[in-house]
Amino acid sequence: MAAQHKRDYYEVLGLDRSAAQEQIKQAYRQLAMQWHPDRNSAADATDRFKEIAEAYAVLSDETKRRAYDTTGHAGVSERWSTEDIFRDFDFGDFFGGRMGDVWSVFGDMFPGRTARSKVSPQGADLRYDLHLTLDDAAKGGERVIKLTRSDICKTCGGNGAKPGTKPVSCSECHGTGEKQQVRADKxxxxxxxxxxxxxxxxxxxxxxxxxxxxxxxxxxxxHSIKVQIPAGVEHGMLLRLAGQGEAGPQGAPPGDLLVRIYIQPHATLKRDGDDLYAVMPISLPDAALGTKVTVPCLEDEKVIVTVPPGTQNGTMLRARGKGMPRLHGRGKGDLYVVVEVKTPTDLTSRQRELLREFKMEASKKAAATGS
Ligand SMILES: [Zn+2]
Ligand SMILES: [Zn+2]
Structure with missing residues (x-):
C-alpha cells in the first residue's frame, strides 16, 4: 500500500461518524494491538498499523477531527504535517512512547506536502477495501460502495467565497502566496x-x-459509487476509479479511488490463479473399484467427477473449465479434485472376515505370479 492512498479514517477504525471519543480510543487500542508489526506477521501489518495510528491521531483530537469532518484528508494534510499530527499523540504502550521510534516507522505520511506549493496539487487518492466471497469474485458484476469524501462545495463552487463575492488578490503577498524575508549584515x-x-x-x-x-x-x-468487478478478480488487486478520490484544493483535479479487493477464504475450495482445488474423501472400496463423486463447486454447482478403478490416495483428478473465470483471457480455469482415501475403521466382524479373505487372495495371487 502506498502511503498516499488514504482510506476514510472512520472506516479504518470501523466506526461511524458519530462515534464518541471513548469508542474511538477503544477501537484504536483493539486494532493497534491486533496489527502491531511486532505481533502480526502479515505482510501489510506495518501499513495497517500506520493507518490505524494516523486515523486515531486525527480523530482523537477535536480540532483535527473537525477539519477532517469538513474537508477530508485534504483539509488535514493542508494544515498539519505528519509531525504536527503526532506531536501530542499518546501512543500508550506502543514503542515505549518514544517519538524517535515512531518516526522510524512512520516516515512522512504526506509525501507530496513539501513540494505542493508550486505545482498545482491534485486531490488525494482514496482507498476503499472491498470484501468479496469467492463466488462474488467468480461472478463479477456491479457493486455499489458507500464512502464519504471531500467534494467541491456546492454553495460556492469551490472558491470558498460567499456567493456573489469573489476571492481577491492577497494584499500581504501581492498574490504570490510567498513572502520574502531579507536578512542582511555586512x-x-x-x-x-x-x-x-x-x-x-x-x-x-x-x-x-x-x-x-x-x-x-x-x-x-x-457518496454511493458504482464499481465494476471483473469476473475472476484476484485477492489484493487494486481497481482504480479515476477522479473518484478527494476533490483537489482550489479547483485542482480530484484524486482517484483505489478499490482494494479482499477475497474471503472459501469453506471447501482453495484457489490458485484460475484453478480451484477441492479435497474429496472416498472409501477404500470406491478407490479400488472406481466410482463417481459429486463435488460441490462455486455457486452451488455440483461437479460430477469419475474416480477410475485403482485410484491412489492424493491423486488429482481434473474437471476442465470448472475453475475461476480467466481474468486475462477467455474461458475458465480447472477444478482439481484431490482424492483422499479413507481407511475403514469400526469394522463389523463380517467386514473383518472379508478383508482377511481379501488379504489371503492377494497373497495367493502374489505367490502365483512369483512376485
Ligand atoms: Zn463553499
Ligand atoms: Zn498572501
Missing part, C-alpha cells in the same frame, strides 16, 4: 521565501467566506 544578504500566512500560500484572500464550507471550498459528503 558580508551577506540572505533572502528566504516563506509561505504567506494571511492567505496560506494561495495568493488569494477571502473577505467573506462561504458559510457552507467556511472558506475551504470543500464539503465532506457521503
Amino acid at each position: 558580508t551577506m544578504r540572505v533572502v528566504t521565501l516563506t509561505t504567506c500566512t494571511r492567505c496560506n500560500g494561495r495568493g488569494l484572500f477571502i473577505e467573506s467566506p462561504c458559510v457552507t464550507c467556511k472558506g475551504s471550498g470543500l464539503q465532506f459528503l457521503p
Whole structure:
C-alpha cells in the first residue's frame, strides 16, 4: 500500500461518524494491538498499523477531527504535517512512547506536502477495501460502495467565497502566496521565501467566506459509487476509479479511488490463479473399484467427477473449465479434485472376515505370479 492512498479514517477504525471519543480510543487500542508489526506477521501489518495510528491521531483530537469532518484528508494534510499530527499523540504502550521510534516507522505520511506549493496539487487518492466471497469474485458484476469524501462545495463552487463575492488578490503577498524575508549584515544578504500566512500560500484572500464550507471550498459528503468487478478478480488487486478520490484544493483535479479487493477464504475450495482445488474423501472400496463423486463447486454447482478403478490416495483428478473465470483471457480455469482415501475403521466382524479373505487372495495371487 502506498502511503498516499488514504482510506476514510472512520472506516479504518470501523466506526461511524458519530462515534464518541471513548469508542474511538477503544477501537484504536483493539486494532493497534491486533496489527502491531511486532505481533502480526502479515505482510501489510506495518501499513495497517500506520493507518490505524494516523486515523486515531486525527480523530482523537477535536480540532483535527473537525477539519477532517469538513474537508477530508485534504483539509488535514493542508494544515498539519505528519509531525504536527503526532506531536501530542499518546501512543500508550506502543514503542515505549518514544517519538524517535515512531518516526522510524512512520516516515512522512504526506509525501507530496513539501513540494505542493508550486505545482498545482491534485486531490488525494482514496482507498476503499472491498470484501468479496469467492463466488462474488467468480461472478463479477456491479457493486455499489458507500464512502464519504471531500467534494467541491456546492454553495460556492469551490472558491470558498460567499456567493456573489469573489476571492481577491492577497494584499500581504501581492498574490504570490510567498513572502520574502531579507536578512542582511555586512558580508551577506540572505533572502528566504516563506509561505504567506494571511492567505496560506494561495495568493488569494477571502473577505467573506462561504458559510457552507467556511472558506475551504470543500464539503465532506457521503457518496454511493458504482464499481465494476471483473469476473475472476484476484485477492489484493487494486481497481482504480479515476477522479473518484478527494476533490483537489482550489479547483485542482480530484484524486482517484483505489478499490482494494479482499477475497474471503472459501469453506471447501482453495484457489490458485484460475484453478480451484477441492479435497474429496472416498472409501477404500470406491478407490479400488472406481466410482463417481459429486463435488460441490462455486455457486452451488455440483461437479460430477469419475474416480477410475485403482485410484491412489492424493491423486488429482481434473474437471476442465470448472475453475475461476480467466481474468486475462477467455474461458475458465480447472477444478482439481484431490482424492483422499479413507481407511475403514469400526469394522463389523463380517467386514473383518472379508478383508482377511481379501488379504489371503492377494497373497495367493502374489505367490502365483512369483512376485
Ligand atoms: Zn463553499
Ligand atoms: Zn498572501
